[in-house]
Amino acid sequence: MKSLFPRALAFVVLVLLALPALADLTPAHAARRLKHNQPDLVVDLGVGLWAIPLPMDFDGDGDLDLLVSCADVPARGLHYFENEGSGVFKPAVVLDSEKRPNVTISYVDGKPRVCEPGVLYEDFTTALYGKPAPIAFKPDFHIGRANQWRAGDYDGDGVTDLILGISDWREYGWDDAYDAQGRWTAGPLHGFVYLVRNSGTNDAPVYGEAVKIEADGKPIDVFGCPSPNLVDWDGDGDLDLVCGSFLDTITLFENTGTRTAPVYAAGKALTLADGAPLRMELQMLQVAALDWDSDGDPDLVVGKEDGRVAWVENLGGGAVAAPVYFKQRAEFVKCGALAAPAVYDWDNDGDEDILCGNTAGFIEFIENLGGDPVRWAAPVRLTAGGGVIRFQAGPNLSIQGPAEAKWGYTTLSVGDWDGDGLPDIVCNSIIGRVVWFRNVGAPGKPELAPAEPLRVAWEGETPKPAWLWWTPEPGELVTQWRTTPVMLDWNRDGLQDLVML
Structure with missing residues (x-):
């Protein structure tokens, strides 16, 4: 079967069931809110x-x-x-x-x-x-x-x-x-x-x-x-x-x-x-x-x-x-509500930054400015194709109804999806349609193209969750809403795979 990827990728969607041992956390290991460490910001x-x-x-x-x-x-x-x-x-x-x-x-x-x-x-x-x-x-x-x-x-x-x-x-x-x-x-x-x-x-x-x-x-x-x-x-x-x-x-x-x-x-x-x-x-x-x-x-x-x-x-x-x-x-780093962060050196300066989704449907970049303790910049909303990235359910794309029209629930993973040496973004949202943003910039100067469907060489009809009223396009990946796609080389063949629910 001919692959639908731009480079002939074999694609596998895996279901992982992993429960972290949260019950074993002591107060010393409990989560602490991240600070900007910039009192004048x-x-x-x-x-x-x-x-x-x-x-x-x-x-x-x-x-x-x-x-x-x-x-x-x-x-x-x-x-x-x-x-x-x-x-x-x-x-x-x-x-x-x-x-x-x-x-x-x-x-x-x-x-x-x-x-x-x-x-x-x-x-x-x-x-x-x-x-x-x-x-x-x-x-x-x-x-x-x-x-x-x-x-x-x-x-x-x-x-x-x-x-x-x-x-x-x-x-x-x-x-x-x-x-x-x-x-x-x-x-x-x-x-x-x-x-x-x-x-x-x-x-x-x-x-x-x-x-x-x-x-x-x-x-x-x-x-x-x-x-x-x-x-x-x-x-x-x-x-x-x-x-x-x-x-x-x-x-x-x-x-x-x-x-x-x-x-x-x-x-x-x-x-x-x-x-x-x-x-x-x-x-x-x-x-x-x-x-x-x-x-x-x-x-x-x-x-x-x-x-x-x-x-x-x-x-x-x-x-x-x-x-x-x-x-x-500024005190605590904040990225809307129900933040969904990913860590990656987005600006190629040698330290790890934060890219983060949220309920509003944006993807925001929080730059690591270095220092000890680390200083964090104010969040900046990413753009693609000249416009701010935002996913919204609108009147009928949330399973929970039109009361969720303004929500997007972006979740994401960062990595070199197309193998060109630049970090891209793979994203899911309240809609459940998985897309990716190709980085068409240069090292240290990322620039994102408009979202593209993440294509899969399905055997037969494109699958979809039973509750969706709409039908995905051939080769689209449509799954559970608000679940996080994780980009990694799962089978160690040198190519990026995707692991998600």
Whole structure:
């Protein structure tokens, strides 16, 4: 049979079952986070998987700091980034190490209110989570992944009500619901917003029944993760509603009623000055509305799944600026979320660098700058064929459905695949289609050509996982999504083989 490789390769895909003896690790051998070892380096401010921003003047010096909660390891906890006044934040100080996936911030009479489901934390800037005050309300409806409790005076009567952002995944299910044309046959994610009126006082609240807030005569329903904010977005004196989502859009529900009798218009996605829709780079948006730049109107501070936090400026007239990512003085090396690193001397300078995939679908280069301890440069996104490499599932290329549209889950291996003496990259992603990037540069000056399918001389039809609705092209390698391809000379014949699940 004629090989489909550019050089007549025999190709074998092997399944390896290897379990490292993690149970034998002692604390002395436990993983330690890699540091940049460059105190003057500036990088994107970030924590671990899923950033929940709680902006406030935490130290009382008159400017806004960033507290960012993260629920997942290794960065689980509450991270305090102090505002130095230069536009660059100090490295984080971890104030709390608990998992708090539904902590929220609201602003009542200009003061921050930090809540979790059923709890208000009093005097947060001094006591953190040390003074919990129970909220005397118990929901009687289904609660999904998002259970976001916020405080606000909904109807202008002077007492603080509750606004709840609740997700519902029951109709969506989870996976394997595409038909033969790639259409999702299950339902969408739901994200409802509930009002719980306080008929008592602020000192002795009496909470009524939760009711879904409506817009244009229908219950507000964003695509999961509502992250609701009561805020006078358009400056007309009443409170509008701004919501995030599980994907990449932020929606404004304008109050066309009054301060004391709100009536919400149909939701409109926020747009940039040129009229294009605001699209955040990643998803799982956590939104806090406040006047970040002290110009008299509310802006948005938005956390995303990759742990970074962005400022979205309110330009007035219904427009917002493109997101600006906050910066910090570098401490730990970070490459998005669920980083998938490979080690290789990419720039041919005699030391080992890091190339890394992540949930967002990028491949990033982290240069080893030498020294003792080793200094690491800020991550740089690799390009191929003149454009930034990014894999995304889109509406129908993740087995887990359209809720994963912005994810890519790049995993990779580096080596000389075509035998020309230059390191190439073989890559898998959320899609499961294995591709490679040919290095067409020179030693020490890598340049990648656009992705090419990794060709296999299959006997018969091109195999594919049973759950795929789409059919691979002849000779393609399509396998389990998010598994890592490993390039090595398995049979010691001088040619690169590929080992993967």
